[in-house]
């Protein structure tokens with residue numbers, strides 16, 4: 226039976242990568258695969274377990290059909306390797322860090338996907354982005370401005386996960402959410 230695609234989204238700084246890292250062991254224990262993205266960000270600045278590539282390499286990979294999904298945002302290119310389709314065919318749940326702007330296209334390609342929106346209190350976002358220090362102040366303001374453009378809401382069914390409190394709480398909530406959805 227085909228596995229479920231779980232599409233985790235949320236504002237930059239809401240804690241998507243932190244949650245995926247913190248939940249890695251319990252997710253692996255239940256056979257859920259976490260996607261390692263391909264990103265045109267320098268290896269030093271990745272901040273997540275991803276493959277850093279140049280723009281030229283990304284474009285070549287995309288042209289050759291290496292990605293199941295790909296998008297551009299924040300001045301970067303993001304690719305989801307094609308092998309997620311093998312994992313899904315094998316029956317694994319597959320969890321990825323997705324883009325809100327790409328959600329409609331992701332749903333078109335994977336109609337049964339489970340969309341999960343990570344949220345935090347608005348004033349926490351700026352604090353978290355600043356404390357993380359991966360982007361400079363101008364880039365942080367651009368990310369906060371981008372977040373504001375999604376205030377109108379996203380289309381289609383969505384599960385909300387709050388990450389305003391401790392990360393360990395969010396891990397438990399994520400596992401419960403997957404249990405409830407049958408994964």
Ligand SMILES: Nc1ncnc2c1ncn2[C@@H]1O[C@H](COP(=O)(O)OP(=O)(O)OP(=O)(O)O)[C@@H](O)[C@H]1O
Nearest residue numbers: 236237238239240241242243353357388390391392
């Ligand atoms: N529950 C939490 N409590 C306190 N700090 C947190 C929590 N979750 C994440 N953080 C911190 O917030 C910052 C942003 O988290 P993270 O990089 O995981 O966000 P993200 O959603 O993946 O952002 P981006 O989309 O920009 O990559 C990090 O410095 C992280 O340590």
Ligand SMILES: O=P(O)(O)OC[C@H]1O[C@H](OP(=O)(O)O)[C@H](O)[C@@H]1O
Nearest residue numbers: 235237298299303322323324325326
């Ligand atoms: O703003 P939206 O469209 O939700 O997301 C755009 C992109 O930004 C984030 O990546 P990162 O912050 O560069 O790691 C998301 O993971 C996504 O890939």
